[in-house]
Amino acid sequence: MTKKKRLLSGMQPSGALHLGNYLGALKQWVERMDIYDCYYCVVDYHAITIPYDTEQMKTRIFDATVDYLAGGLDPEKCVIFVQSDVPEHMELAWIFNAVTPLGQLMRMTQFKQKAQHAAAKVLGDSNASGNEDDDVQSDLSDAFDTDTTGDDGLKVPLSGIGKINSGLLNYPVLQAADILIYKAEVVPVGEDQVQHIELTRDIARRFNNRFNDVFPLCEAMLSEAPRVMGLDGVNKMSKSLGNHIPLNLGRKQLTKLVTKQAVSDSRRVTLEDPGVPEECNVYAYHKLFSTEEEQQWAHDGCTQASIGCFHCKKAVAKNINDLLDPIRERREEILKSPDTVNDILAEGAKKARAVAQETLEQTREALGFLGKPR
Ligand code: SF4
Structure with missing residues (x-):
């Protein structure tokens, strides 16, 4: 029997899912359980780069997991876990930072979009409060670094950039660690994420060339799922835009x-x-x-x-x-038995950690460290 290829995917814990999440991701996740060796995670570390209510986080993770299961994920057929239950992701992300050029991260389209959004907010806030901080200019159009313009024509705002947290920049490095810690070969993504998969392949290639052949070059699997528009008919369905249809409505x-x-x-x-x-x-x-x-x-x-x-x-x-x-x-x-959800996540974390620790051991050895820490 041929070995199934490993597939990795995840969603941020934004609480109960909506119809766009279901049609755009979860439905495909369910269909792929029999074809691939699937690892599905709730990527909570990715969710902390923007302000959030810490009181709500556990509930958001729980609700997202409940919807993974209600949507049809079967813990007997795939590994379901929470990213922060597998701290090896973080260690690998740091290691990958050492082989990732800053320029490449600054050319990521999503980073530029988020940076522009954040800078506009910083400028807006500072204008509103009359802040004359040197870092903050009043005219956003004067505040772009043309050196980091890519095919997308977007520029990184210099003004206000000092106030953007570096998690927004390093996000795709952690994403590469999420994928490569399991040596995943297939990663389902939308068009907007293809660039991040290219980066993941570059990181794997650079690490392998510089140290040792540890990581596979994963493939992006482009989603064929329909783009579900929100109730406003203007934007993609999104909880943050409030144009969504929650799955848990009666x-x-x-x-x-x-x-x-x-x-x-x-x-x-x-x-x-x-x-x-x-x-x-x-x-x-x-x-x-x-x-x-x-x-x-x-x-x-x-x-x-x-x-x-x-x-x-x-x-x-x-x-x-x-x-x-x-x-x-x-x-x-x-x-009816909410403890089962935590049991499923605990079992998933155990399975995921076993694989992650093995990869990390090989990685540490390749770096010249002890495979297992003393
Ligand atoms: S505009 Fe036409 S398609 Fe749209 S809701 Fe009304 S009847 Fe239906």
């Missing part, structure tokens, strides 16, 4: 949320006004969740103004509810 709550908040085509001012379904996010939901017959019903009803938006939304909400019912049932079962 049927009534979900129907209310969709019928009240899903934005439809603005051409349908009155019932008599026809709309353009192709430009309506509710119709995009029908494409994802409804039968072809129902899609046709929504399409014709919209273009001929024979149905109202409320009914169109209600129909799609019913289909989303039907999809989520089995997940709701599993969640209910899991929550």
Whole structure:
């Protein structure tokens, strides 16, 4: 029998998951359990680079794990664990920092986006408070370092950069450690993460060339999952933007949320006004969740103004509810014995640590240290 390739993926603990998380990641995770040797983690260390409520963290991790399980992950078929339960990730990340050029990190598109966002906030805050700190200029457009412009055309803001925490910069190094500590060969990612997988391959290559052949060159597996737009119809579904459909809503709550908040085509001012379904996010939901017959019903009803938006939304909400019912049932079962969730995470951490410690031993030996610390 051929050995299954190892696959690693994770999500930040933002609490209960939403429909975008389910369709965009979790559903694929479940489908891949039989094909790959899967390691799925809750990446809590990645979640501390921005301000958060420490009181909430344990609950966020618990809720995310409950949704992993309710969504269909089977701890008998994959390893489910929390990143901070495997401290070897951190040690490897430090080692990788020693073979990662600063310039390459500063060219990461996601870092530049986050840095620009953070710098804009710093400038906004300082302008609002009348702060005349030398580090902070009032005009963001004057404050870019052209040397770090890449194909994406984004520049790293110099103004305010001193106030951005370096975790935002080093994030992809920790991500490389998350992957390579398990010698994962396959990493499912969206387009926006491909650059980080390239970096992971560069880090592995550099380490292997400089020290010893320890790490494989992992492959990015591009997600074929649909991009699920939020209820606003403008942005990708996201908890932080508040445009999401939580997986843990009851049927009534979900129907209310969709019928009240899903934005439809603005051409349908009155019932008599026809709309353009192709430009309506509710119709995009029908494409994802409804039968072809129902899609046709929504399409014709919209273009001929024979149905109202409320009914169109209600129909799609019913289909989303039907999809989520089995997940709701599993969640209910899991929550009857919450200790089981912690047991699953403890078992997952044990399995993950055994692999991580072996990799770290090889890494330390390659560096000329003792494989196992004294
Ligand atoms: S009828 Fe449906 S597809 Fe048409 S605008 Fe209203 S919600 Fe959108």
